[in-house]
Amino acid sequence: MVWAGRLRALPLRILWGPRLRAWASTMAPPPRFFALELPGCTLAHFAVGTDAPGAPADPRVAALMATPGRSYSLCVPVAPGGDPGARVRAARLHQRLLQQLDRGPLKRCQLHRLLCYPPGGGAGTLQQGVLLHDPSDSPDTRRALLALLDSYLEAPRPSLGEFLVDDATRQLWQRRWELLDGQGWRQVEPEPVGPALEPDLHPAVPDLPSAGVFPHREAARAVLEACTAVIPEARAMLELVDRCPTRAQKGKFPVIVIEGLDATGKTTVTQAASESLKAVLLRSPPACVSQWREVFDDEPTIVRRAFYSLGNYIVASEIAEASARCPVIVDRYWHSTAAYAIATEVSGAVQHLPPAQHSVYQWPRDLLQPDLVLLLTVSPEERLRRIRGRGLEKTREETELEANSIFRQKVEECYRRMDNPGCREVDASPPREEVLRTVLSLIRTSCG
Ligand SMILES: Nc1ncnc2c1ncn2[C@@H]1O[C@H](COP(=O)(O)OP(=O)(O)OP(=O)(O)O)[C@@H](O)[C@H]1O
Ligand SMILES: Nc1ccn([C@@H]2O[C@H](COP(=O)(O)O)[C@@H](O)[C@H]2O)c(=O)n1
Numbered sequence: 001m002v003w004a005g006r007l008r009a010l011p012l013r014i015l016w017g018p019r020l021r022a023w024a025s026t027m028a029p030p031p032r033f034f035a036l037e038l039p040g041c042t043l044a045h046f047a048v049g050t051d052a053p054g055a056p057a058d059p060r061v062a063a064l065m066a067t068p069g070r071s072y073s074l075c076v077p078v079a080p081g082g083d084p085g086a087r088v089r090a091a092r093l094h095q096r097l098l099q100q101l102d103r104g105p106l107k108r109c110q111l112h113r114l115l116c117y118p119p120g121g122g123a124g125t126l127q128q129g130v131l132l133h134d135p136s137d138s139p140d141t142r143r144a145l146l147a148l149l150d151s152y153l154e155a156p157r158p159s160l161g162e163f164l165v166d167d168a169t170r171q172l173w174q175r176r177w178e179l180l181d182g183q184g185w186r187q188v189e190p191e192p193v194g195p196a197l198e199p200d201l202h203p204a205v206p207d208l209p210s211a212g213v214f215p216h217r218e219a220a221r222a223v224l225e226a227c228t229a230v231i232p233e234a235r236a237m238l239e240l241v242d243r244c245p246t247r248a249q250k251g252k253f254p255v256i257v258i259e260g261l262d263a264t265g266k267t268t269v270t271q272a273a274s275e276s277l278k279a280v281l282l283r284s285p286p287a288c289v290s291q292w293r294e295v296f297d298d299e300p301t302i303v304r305r306a307f308y309s310l311g312n313y314i315v316a317s318e319i320a321e322a323s324a325r326c327p328v329i330v331d332r333y334w335h336s337t338a339a340y341a342i343a344t345e346v347s348g349a350v351q352h353l354p355p356a357q358h359s360v361y362q363w364p365r366d367l368l369q370p371d372l373v374l375l376l377t378v379s380p381e382e383r384l385r386r387i388r389g390r391g392l393e394k395t396r397e398e399t400e401l402e403a404n405s406i407f408r409q410k411v412e413e414c415y416r417r418m419d420n421p422g423c424r425e426v427d428a429s430p431p432r433e434e435v436l437r438t439v440l441s442l443i444r445t446s447c448g
Contacts, residue, residue, distance in 0.1 A: 037113040041406040043348040047196040070137040073161040075129030080156040085226035091300035105140040123206040212305035212341035223306035233292040244317035251324030254447035257333045260376035263386040265428045270331040279327035285311030308337040316368040339414035375423035
């Protein structure tokens with residue numbers, strides 16, 4: 001491994017002459033594009049293997065990789081076989097990989113979220129992973145990464161690349177590691193790292209309908225069906241869903257959904273409004289599945305959101321039944337499932353979200369629609385005051401929201417972009433009585 005340490009110091013053009021370059025170009029794999037999440041949730045884009053040797057990469061990428069140490073990319077395809085089973089296996093593998101990076105010598109590496117996609121992108125072509133930066137450039141890190149790859153015996157195996165800086169020209173290169181039959185791990189020829197334009201659509205968006213924002217019940221159902229061998233609770237959940245009518249119909253009374261980030265006052269408002277309107281109060285996920293929530297909250301997005309999506313269909317059958325008798329108030333519904341899924345999967349900040357009117361913001365075609373959706377919003381400071389005032393143990397996601405105001409902004413912006421039905425925003429910062437008055441007045445004017 002000593003030679004590899006020296007390589008960084010050697011001007012790469014000595015190793016990378018024209019003949020070698022010509023040979024490599026005949027063998028070269030297709031170019032790959034990368035979206036790297038940097039501190040502050042900014043995204044830097046770069047390309048590997050395009051015909052751009054010598055061209056400067058994004059200065060932020062160059063700066064990161066030029067800091068003392070060594071950077072590696074580790075990626076897993078999201079849909080190696082295209083079917084839900086393959087997607088679930090790949091997502092669980094990616095989750096396991098992230099957990100493994102938190103141990104041993106790899107723990108000292110700084111991690112940055114990384115997405116890899118081919119030119120043009122498209123559903124099923126994405127790879128998700130991380131860029132690891134080892135500030136100490138220790139050979140133990142490389143050894144640990146190769147040992148980690150060795151522990152993945154079945155496809156899809158993660159792919160490992162190593163970044164190199166040509167000290168003379170400052171050009172960046174990537175060398176992938178490949179497993180050669182009987183010869184162990186070998187590095188393939190370096191490929192140039194060059195600049196890349198930001199794609200029009202964030203590369204994770206084409207996969208959202210199969211990975212967390214399911215456009216119909218069957219799409220979410222197929223995901224849990226694929227999990228039954230490894231998550232016994234998935235079978236129990238499917239049995240409950242399968243007992244619900246495929247197209248639950250709303251009764252003659254109005255159905256009002258209250259949405260918002262944690263601690264914006266949904267519980268307070270839904271309880272008071274349902275008393276005032278003599279309405280049935282329901283919540284998603286429904287009580288009958290809440291005992292499995294912890295299990296699914298520990299799973300990757302695709303499985304977790306399939307659970308919440310199917311929970312919405314169970315609530316739909318409860319709404320259908322209750323709205324035949326009286327008004328119904330619902331604490332969270334599909335908009336929550338979709339908004340959190342989009343905000344989690346789309347790396348970067350608000351400007352990287354899919355544009356308004358994109359199909360991911362459309363209501364699923366087979367899910368009972370409410371008459372009115374109200375989105376409670378409060379300032380970040382007020383929300384934090386309320387979380388602290390409540391004094392309850394914070395869930396992991398709440399902790400993340402608290403720490404990551406950009407994630408919170410993305411969730412809220414997704415709520416605002418939801419369509420058909422869209423959300424009516426209500427400023428929930430005033431005292432409880434005033435918020436309730438506003439909500440009741442909106443319900444009366446909108447639902448008669
Ligand atoms: N208008 C208000 N003014 C001041 N405090 C409020 C107001 N509405 C709710 N609260 C308080 O803020 C805290 C969070 O409210 P609540 O539990 O209703 O929010 P929530 O949106 O249901 O939260 P979660 O989604 O996390 O369950 C509670 O302690 C509640 O008493
Ligand atoms: N329909 C829903 C409801 C909830 N979620 C997820 O649960 C989290 C919040 O739940 P609370 O009980 O704290 O209100 C939220 O972070 C969502 O991830 C969902 O996806 N769909």
